[in-house]
Amino acid sequence: MKYLWENTDENNTVSIAELIQYLGNNGLSADRKTVSKYIDMLSEFGLDIVKLRKTQNQYYIATRHFEAPEVKMLIDAVQSSRFITKRKSKELINKLSAFVAPDQSSVLKRHLYVDSRNKASNESIYVTADSIQTAITAKKKICFQYFDYNVNIKQIPRHDGALYTVSPYDLIWSNDTYYLAGFHEKKGIVSKFRVDRIKNLEIMEDKILRKPSDYSVAEFFTEEFSMFDGEDCEVTLLCENALMNSIVDRFGTKIKTVIVDDEHFTVTLTVDLSSIFYGWVFASEGRMKIIAPQKAIDGFEAVWDNFKK
Numbered sequence: 564m565k566y567l568w569e570n571t572d573e574n575n576t577v578s579i580a581e582l583i584q585y586l587g588n589n590g591l592s593a594d595r596k597t598v599s600k601y602i603d604m605l606s607e608f609g610l611d612i613v614k615l616r617k618t619q620n621q622y623y624i625a626t627r628h629f630e631a632p633e634v635k636m637l638i639d640a641v642q643s644s645r646f647i648t649k650r651k652s653k654e655l656i657n658k659l660s661a662f663v664a665p666d667q668s669s670v671l672k673r674h675l676y677v678d679s680r681n682k683a684s685n686e687s688i689y690v691t692a693d694s695i696q697t698a699i700t701a702k703k704k705i706c707f708q709y710f711d712y713n714v715n716i717k718q719i720p721r722h723d724g725a726l727y728t729v730s731p732y733d734l735i736w737s738n739d740t741y742y743l744a745g746f747h748e749k750k751g752i753v754s755k756f757r758v759d760r761i762k763n764l765e766i767m768e769d770k771i772l773r774k775p776s777d778y779s780v781a782e783f784f785t786e787e788f789s790m791f792d793g794e795d796c797e798v799t800l801l802c803e804n805a806l807m808n809s810i811v812d813r814f815g816t817k818i819k820t821v822i823v824d825d826e827h828f829t830v831t832l833t834v835d836l837s838s839i840f841y842g843w844v845f846a847s848e849g850r851m852k853i854i855a856p857q858k859a860i861d862g863f864e865a866v867w868d869n870f871k872k
Contacts (some may be wrong), residue, residue: 567610576621650686688759691758692741707744735780785808795835796856800830803827836858841867
């Protein structure tokens with residue numbers, strides 16, 4: 564099956580004689596009757612094997628789980644992910660390439676490039692994420708150390724290495740990073756933790772604490788991972804047309820916009836007034852302006868005044 568899967572498609576067929584030779588090269592002996600029987604069995608199990616009747620019958624795998632464009636999208640996601648190390652990226656891409664026909668697989672691998680500049684360097688995160696998922700499934704508490712980076716880019720455990728005890732609820736993927744959402748026993752609230760900053764994790768025997776009645780992973784995700792962190796406010800921005808892509812990328816398509824003239828539009832958004840929001844507006848270099856409400860305008864001017872000091 565492995566040989567058929569990796570080496571055949573409608574443009575690359577194989578005969579019984581070639582299969583027998585392949586088996587022999589790998590230390591296995593088989594005759595034509597045995598190989599034909601195995602091919603029939605694979606077909607009965609659901610593998611789409613086409614038989615072309617010729618002087619020497621030819622066989623190939625006709626249907627695969629993924630189309631080449633689908634696998635290409637998955638490969639692109641692996642390549643661009645900072646969370647996945649360079650070595651693991653190549654390993655995953657090789658596995659993904661096996662889901663398409665041989666000719667397509669070689670093309671995908673030929674165009675393989677993994678940029679290691681922003682790639683993670685430590686693969687222990689996979690083990691940590693797997694342990695967290697195991698604990699979530701088993702509804703068991705976990706304990707671990709949590710660390711920060713100092714100015715020398717060294718890992719420094721928080722609270723002198725004291726263990727965090729957490730009831731894990733969900734693993735969340737956001738901004739190319741895995742987060743754990745769980746009940747922080749010491750704080751008494753649901754908190755988030757970056758999985759790549761968790762060390763020495765152990766699954767405990769204790770059952771997790773029940774999720775708070777008001778906990779929703781979707782709402783938690785929205786609140787904890789929003790771009791801003793301040794007072795909730797509806798603001799209106801005057802923007803150059805070229806900024807529409809940036810607005811949609813950040814806030815989606817369900818936004819209120821009004822065309823002002825050939826070069827400008829306004830958009831009304833609900834955001835949290837904070838220095839991060841104001842910094843985002845400032846980064847547009849004057850192509851975006853806050854025009855309402857007044858408190859948002861005043862807040863932006865205050866941040867700008869502090870910046871100039």
